[in-house]
Amino acid sequence: MFLQYFGLTDNPFSIAPNPDYLYMSPRHKEALAHLTFGLRESGGFVMLTGEVGTGKTTVSRKLLQQLPDSTQVAMILNPTLSAIELLATVCDELNIETDPNQASLKYFTDKILRKLADNHNAGKNTVLMVDEAQHLLPEVLEQLRLLTNLETNREKLLKVVLIGQPELQQLLKRNELRQLAQRITARYHLLPLNADEVKAYVNHRLNVANGDVSVFSPATVRVMYRVTAGIPRVINLLCDRALTLAFTQQKPVVKKHIFLAAAEQILGEDVVQQRLRSRQTLIYAGIFCTAMVGGYLWGMA
Template identity: 80%
Template sequence: MYLNYFGLTDNPFSIAPNPDYLYMSPRHKEALAHLTFGLRESGGFVMLTGEVGTGKTTVSRKLLQQLPDNTQVAMILNPTLSALELLATVCDELGIAYDADKASLKYFTDRILAKLADNHQAGVNTVLMIDEAQHLMPEVLEQLRLLTNLETNREKLLKVVLIGQPELQQLLKRNELRQLAQRITARYHLLPLTAPEVSSYVAHRLSVANGDISIFSPQALKAIHQITGGIPRVINLLCDRALTLSFTKQHAVVKKPIFLAAAEQILGDDVVSQRIQSQRKWMLGTAFVLALLVGFGIGRLYV
């Protein structure tokens, strides 16, 4: 709708996972480095956590691109499975033939372990990546740990990447999962973007679509961070709506009031109002502390 009006060649804020728009902030790069290091170590598990929409999928896709060619990856996107269903899914992902009539934990485990041994013999690394891992049941996680028991003198034959929301951290603190928690060789919690990173994120996506950061006013860019909290997925939703509103009103630049109106349409008046009030309280608190420090400094001059 607004592409021609703003001179854009594509929708810069689509929530579709288009690799052309991949923005690796310093935080995402650090997360990727942790996971890459963990997979190179001898342990069996690496873990990436973060709030919804912070870019965990972005990091995982980049990780997949950087894995060596001699790597076979099994990807599980829906982990709400029983232990038996999980093992069957792993078999499907790794191309392991099995007889469904013989289905049992031992049968599937034996088939998978044989595949891991064959891959190792052929010089192939095996990686199991599980998204939304906070939904895994404790008994399923324990079954995963048992799969990583197969090892050589130097390394585990199966590396497992767990990707999930912060609840995953709490799940792994359970006493019955302490053995698995001790096998995590690298973990990283992905935080939202900072204010400067939000501006860079918006500028990057606009530039890919042949646009320019000047489409958003400086005040609007500050509001983007304030209202979205630096969550990339929310930034995309609100910026897309703000561009649409600016187009309908025939404004050449997205200004702060337009962005706030877009935010109210997507998030609701109460949420936007609450976040604005929180920001004001933070600013007043900061000003109060600074005033105390200045007063203390001036007072010392007269002592």
């Protein structure tokens, strides 16, 4: 709707995972480096956690792009499975032929272990990537650990990438999962973007769509960080709505009040006001502490 009005060739703030708009902030690059290092180690698990919308999928897709061509990847996108259902899904992902009349944990496990050995003998690596891993049941995680028991003198034949929300960290602290937790060779918690990264993120996406960051006023970019808390998915949602509002009002620039109106439509007025007040509280606290220290030093003089 607003593309032609703002001279854009595409919607820069669509939440669809378009690789053309991939922005790897320093935090995302660091997360990718940790995971890449972990997969090269001899252990069986690497883990990436982060709040909803911080870009875990972005990192995982980039990781997949960097894996050697000799790597076979199995993707589990819906982890709310029983142990036997998960093993059956792994068989499907690894193109393992199975007999539906012999569905059992031992049957599927034997099939997978045989496939891992065949891949290794053929010079192939095998990686299992589990998204939304915080939903995995403890017994399912234990089954994954057992799959990584197959190893040579130098490395595991199956590497597992666990991607999930912060609850995954708590899940792995359970006593019955301590053996699995000890096998995680790399872990990284992805934090939201900081203020400078938010500006760079918005600028990057606009540039890809042949736009210009000046479509958002400097005050808008500053308040954008406070309202979105630096979460990329929220930035996309709010910027898309703000551009729509600016278009309907025939405004060439998204001013601060337009962006806040868009934020209230998406997040709710109470949430927006709370985030703005939190920032003001920190500022007032800083001023108060500075005044107290200044008064103390003045009194000591």
